[in-house]
Amino acid sequence: MAAALRxxxxxxxxxxxxxxxxxxxxxxAGASLQSVMxxxxxxxxxxVFGGLFILGHLILVxxxxxxxxxxxxxxAGSWRLEVTWTISIAVIFFWFNISGERxxxxxxxxxxxxxxxxxxxxxxxxxxxxxYPGADGVFGRTDPQKFARPEEGNPLGIDPSDPAGRDDVLSxxxxxxxxxxxxxxxxxxxxxxxxxxxxMRFKQDTVPGxxxxxxxxxxxxxTYEIACAELCGLGHYRMRATVRVVSEEDFDKWMKAQEAAVxxx
Amino acid sequence: MSSSTQLTNAFTSQSRLHRxxxxxxxxxxxxxxxxSLAAVLVGAWLSLLMRIHLVWPKAAIPFLGEIKPxxxxxxxxxxxxxxxxxxxxxxxxxxxxxxFLPLQLGASKMALPRLTAAGFWTxxxxxxxxxxxxxxxxxxGGAGWTQYPPLSAISAAGPGQGLGTDLWLVSxxxxxxxxxxxxxxxxxxxxKLRCPGMTWMRMPLTCWSWFVTSILILLAFGILLAxxxxxxxxxxxxxxxxxxxxxxxxGKMVGHAGGSPLLWQHLFWFFGHxxxxxxxxxxxxxxxxxxxxxxxxPVFGYKAMVGxxxxxxxxxxxxxxxxxxxxxMNPHAGFxxxxxxxxxxxxxxxxxxxxxxxxxGGKIRYTTPLLFSVGFVSLFITGGLTGPIxxxxxxxxxxxxxxxxxxxxxxxxxxxxxxxxxxxxxxxxPKMFGRMMNERLGRLHFWIxxxxxxxxxxxxxxxxxxGHPRRYSDLMGxxxxxxxxxxxxxxxxxxxxxxxxxxxxxxxxxxxxxxGRLAEANPWQCTTLEWTLPSPVPPEGYGGRxxxxxxxxxxxxxxxxxxxxxxxxAPAT
Numbered sequence: 001m002a003a004a005l006r007x008x009x010x011x012x013x014x015x016x017x018x019x020x021x022x023x024x025x026x027x028x029a030g031a032s033l034q035s036v037m038x039x040x041x042x043x044x045x046x047x048v049f050g051g052l053f054i055l056g057h058l059i060l061v062x063x064x065x066x067x068x069x070x071x072x073x074x075x076a077g078s079w080r081l082e083v084t085w086t087i088s089i090a091v092i093f094f095w096f097n098i099s100g101e102r103x104x105x106x107x108x109x110x111x112x113x114x115x116x117x118x119x120x121x122x123x124x125x126x127x128x129x130x131x132y133p134g135a136d137g138v139f140g141r142t143d144p145q146k147f148a149r150p151e152e153g154n155p156l157g158i159d160p161s162d163p164a165g166r167d168d169v170l171s172x173x174x175x176x177x178x179x180x181x182x183x184x185x186x187x188x189x190x191x192x193x194x195x196x197x198x199x200m201r202f203k204q205d206t207v208p209g210x211x212x213x214x215x216x217x218x219x220x221x222x223t224y225e226i227a228c229a230e231l232c233g234l235g236h237y238r239m240r241a242t243v244r245v246v247s248e249e250d251f252d253k254w255m256k257a258q259e260a261a262v263x264x265x
Numbered sequence: 266m267s268s269s270t271q272l273t274n275a276f277t278s279q280s281r282l283h284r285x286x287x288x289x290x291x292x293x294x295x296x297x298x299x300x301s302l303a304a305v306l307v308g309a310w311l312s313l314l315m316r317i318h319l320v321w322p323k324a325a326i327p328f329l330g331e332i333k334p335x336x337x338x339x340x341x342x343x344x345x346x347x348x349x350x351x352x353x354x355x356x357x358x359x360x361x362x363x364x365f366l367p368l369q370l371g372a373s374k375m376a377l378p379r380l381t382a383a384g385f386w387t388x389x390x391x392x393x394x395x396x397x398x399x400x401x402x403x404x405x406g407g408a409g410w411t412q413y414p415p416l417s418a419i420s421a422a423g424p425g426q427g428l429g430t431d432l433w434l435v436s437x438x439x440x441x442x443x444x445x446x447x448x449x450x451x452x453x454x455x456x457k458l459r460c461p462g463m464t465w466m467r468m469p470l471t472c473w474s475w476f477v478t479s480i481l482i483l484l485a486f487g488i489l490l491a492x493x494x495x496x497x498x499x500x501x502x503x504x505x506x507x508x509x510x511x512x513x514x515x516g517k518m519v520g521h522a523g524g525s526p527l528l529w530q531h532l533f534w535f536f537g538h539x540x541x542x543x544x545x546x547x548x549x550x551x552x553x554x555x556x557x558x559x560x561x562x563p564v565f566g567y568k569a570m571v572g573x574x575x576x577x578x579x580x581x582x583x584x585x586x587x588x589x590x591x592x593x594m595n596p597h598a599g600f601x602x603x604x605x606x607x608x609x610x611x612x613x614x615x616x617x618x619x620x621x622x623x624x625x626g627g628k629i630r631y632t633t634p635l636l637f638s639v640g641f642v643s644l645f646i647t648g649g650l651t652g653p654i655x656x657x658x659x660x661x662x663x664x665x666x667x668x669x670x671x672x673x674x675x676x677x678x679x680x681x682x683x684x685x686x687x688x689x690x691x692x693x694x695p696k697m698f699g700r701m702m703n704e705r706l707g708r709l710h711f712w713i714x715x716x717x718x719x720x721x722x723x724x725x726x727x728x729x730x731x732g733h734p735r736r737y738s739d740l741m742g743x744x745x746x747x748x749x750x751x752x753x754x755x756x757x758x759x760x761x762x763x764x765x766x767x768x769x770x771x772x773x774x775x776x777x778x779x780x781g782r783l784a785e786a787n788p789w790q791c792t793t794l795e796w797t798l799p800s801p802v803p804p805e806g807y808g809g810r811x812x813x814x815x816x817x818x819x820x821x822x823x824x825x826x827x828x829x830x831x832x833x834x835a836p837a838t
Contacts, residue, residue, distance in 0.1 A: 001631035001636075001708075002629065002631055005631060005636060005639060008712065008715060008716070009639075009643060011716075012643065012715070012716070012719050015719065015720075015723070016647070016719065016723050019723055019724060019727065020726075020727075023727055023730075024727065024751075024752060025727045025728060025730065025731035025749055025752060026727070026730055026731060027730055027731065027732070028731070028732060028745065037659070038659055038660065038662070038663060041657070041659060041660060042654075042660055042663075045653075045654045045657075045660065049650040049651065049653065049654060052646075052650055053646065053647060053650050056617070056646040056650075057643065057646065059621055060621060060624075060639070060642060060643060060646070063621055063622075063624040063625040063626075064624065064629065064639070075562075075565065075622075075626070076562075076563035076564070076565065076566075076567070076819070077563075077565050077566040077567065077568070077569065077619075078565075078566070079569075081622070082566050082569045082615070082618070082619075085614075085615070085618045086611060086614070086615055089611060089614040089618075090611045093607050093610050093611060093614075093653055094604075094607060096607075096653060096657075097603060097604055097607040097653070097656070097657070100603060100656075100657035100658070100659055100660065101600055101603060101604070101657075103657075103659040104596075104599055104600065104603070104657070104658045104659045105600075107659055108596045108597075108599075125422075125514070125515070143511065144511055144512070144513045145511050145512075145513060145518045148513055157513075189512065189513055190415065190422065190512055190513060190514040190515075191413075191415045191416040191419075191422055191514065192413055192415070192416065192526055194591065194666060196666075196732070196734060198663070198731075198732030198745070201662065201663050202662070203591050203662050203663060203665060203666075204591055204593070204662075205591050205592050205593050207526050207527065207592070207593045208415055208508075208509050208511075208512055208526060209509020209510065209511070209512075209524070209525065209526065210509075210526075210527070210593050212593045225743055225744060225745055227732070227734050227743045227745075227746065228734070229665070229666040229667070229734040230413070230666060231338070231408065231409050231413070231416070231736040232416060233338075233407070233416060233422055233423040234334050234335055234338070234407075234423055234424070234738075235334075235742075236338075236736060236737065236738070237334070237737035237738050237739045237740075237741075237742040237743070237746075238739070238741075238742030238743070239742070240742055240743045240744075
């Protein structure tokens with residue numbers, strides 16, 4: 001039975017290691033400035049904690065090896081070992097923790113910075129809306145209870161009497177220029193949603209009653225999927241959208257066309 | 266003779282009904298055991314339905330037909346609720362604890378026996394209210410066991426958000442009351458009913474973990490109860506604790522104004538994180554106890570174990586914000602919660618070290634309870650090591666609400682917890698039912714469950730790393746999620762095999778109750794006081810004889826002793 005248990009634990013160890021070496025699924029290729037830092041931190045985590053996983057199981061297998069009974073009283077503890085172990089593992093954990101804290105502080109959303117690209121993201125059951133402030137750089141006031149008319153092209157309830165809102169551009173895909181920090185203003189119309197862009201390593205809940213500011217910096221031209229990551233009801237699984245990262249010229253062209261369309265409307 | 270003993274005696278001499286409504290802690294412990302057994306069967310059945318629906322969405326289930334998205338959300342809510350409340354926080358604490366805490370302390374009854382009994386009947390009422398939601402219009406709620414408002418606060422937000430959610434709130438409210446009653450009895454029993462010689466540092470580690478868990482229950486469930494009342498008021502009394510103004514849900518204007526959805530998350534997780542330790546501390550206690558028994562060695566570092574238990578209990582109340590890194594909570598708070606969460610990993614690592622050191626150099630007896638205890642240690646290492654990763658806000662941004670988290674908490678809380686429940690069942694079965702469980706079936710059950718748990722939950726890490734969000738009823742809504750269907754299929758196969766393997770446990774359990782080999786008083790050669798009593802424990806417990814304790818709980822292989830163990834109540838040497 002001892003041999004069987006040891007073999008079983010080794011099989012578990014081998015199976016798990018095999019799974020992670022082969023890893024049929026892994027991170028999508030990173031496409032943002034932040035993804036480089038996060039992926040690096042995850043690689044550290046992977047090796048440190050993967051190593052501890054292997055070491056832990058090897059030791060567990062080792063202690064199950066039958067020993068000649070020790071002479072006299074079996075060890076009922078040892079403060080020296082206890083303290084050594086506690087300090088060693090605490091050093092590893094806190095070294096990793098501090099490296100993570102430094103990363104968080106470098107990525108942490110600063111107080112509403114003046115980035116070039118401003119996008120307001122609104123989550124609604126089960127649809128994402130992206131709004132740009134237009135040429136005036138100011139988002140129009142909204143009041144969904146008074147003005148929201150999805151069928152008339154005003155799902156967010158932009159106040160028609162607010163001049164700042166007249167040139168606002170609304171889109172169901174997020175279009176952003178490559179290489180620029182995108183400042184996001186996240187809101188929700190009904191329940192909590194969560195904007196998850198795996199390729200950008202970005203996730204932020206959108207909470208009704210709050211406007212949350214966050215940012216990311218796309219570095220690769222391409223189209224990336226957005227998924228909802230907070231259970232929001234029946235259609236949670238299909239609350240999908242895309243981010244299209246385009247060149248600066250294409251972005252300007254698109255924005256001009258949208259603004260012209262909005263103003264002629 | 267005290268009035269409550271008189272009452273108990275009066276009951277036992279009366280009808281079957283009175284015996285059923287017993288204040289005997291042994292009867293109540295068994296009642297909790299069977300309540301959890303019912304809950305775990307329903308919970309496992311629901312997880313099977315979910316796994317089948319994910320990979321064969323059109324499959325027709327006998328009697329149920331095709332599973333619809335609203336059913337899936339209802340199942341995941343009920344699965345989480347049943348497993349967290351009625352299984353993981355019930356059987357290790359209220360089940361085994363109610364039965365064995367007094368006996369291990371040398372007492373024949375719980376302090377406050379009627380309160381303890383009321384605790385069980387309230388838990389049963391809570392379970393019934395929850396199960397009724399399966400048959401009400403709209404079915405059970407579908408907002409998950411965490412019930413984040415506004416989804417849980419506004420009935421227009423989805424099917425099941427009406428009556429189903431009301432029943433959920435009533436049920437869990439009752440469960441809070443039940444836990445508070447049970448924990449009060451535990452605390453008073455531990456403080457007042459220890460027999461002569463049973464000093465704090467002679468208590469088995471099981472008693473220490475039940476004691477600390479009871480403190481956590483008193484502090485945490487009160488908060489949850491308050492939060493549930495506030496949510497109920499938001500739903501029916503027009504208050505706005507959790508619902509802000511200006512919402513439009515399903516085309517309807519919501520009349521609330523001024524509430525904060527984040528307030529619920531703070532209250533919920535202030536309960537919810539200690540809850541994790543409420544589930545796992547008794548499991549740790551059982552594992553520490555059994556590793557010593559079957560390695561025939563004292564627990565390595567008893568005092569360090571007690572200290573780690575207390576440290577985990579205290580730190581457990583300071584880490585709740587790690588559930589909220591992407592919730593919109595002030596990002597500066599992330600720093601504190603990240604470091605505090607890392608801190609709680611240290612006492613957990615101390616425990617792991619001591620378990621391994623307890624096994625080292627032991628004359629290990631490879632019984633089924635030992636196998637499951639070693640399985641617990643393995644799962645605890647595996648599930649625990651992803652904790653410090655998720656504790657980093659910058660990594661959690663990506664991994665939060667993906668299958669990586671599902672893998673993490675299922676390994677560390679659900680599977681490790683379940684392994685401890687199994688080891689405790691195989692171990693204490695003779696004391697509870699008077700017969701031994703079958704070892705051959707027990708071992709077979711262990712192999713299937715060990716490989717099955719790993720095969721089910723390890724691959725979920727990869728899904729999470731690839732960005733698969735959790736709580737998706739359908740894989741086809743997002744393209745990159747749809748691409749992961751083959752691995753989801755593998756997980757479903759693994760889950761089916763694992764759950765099917767539990768039939769072996771059920772057969773063993775019920776067969777052994779009737780036909781198992783009759784157990785002698787101390788079949789495992791343990792030192793603790795419950796093994797001085799005949800198996801099963803007679804209704805009167807120690808009767809008039811109060812045991813006296815002269816030894817620590819883990820005196821195995823002490824040189825100079827006749828046998829390889831010394832009972833706690835043996836004469837002083």
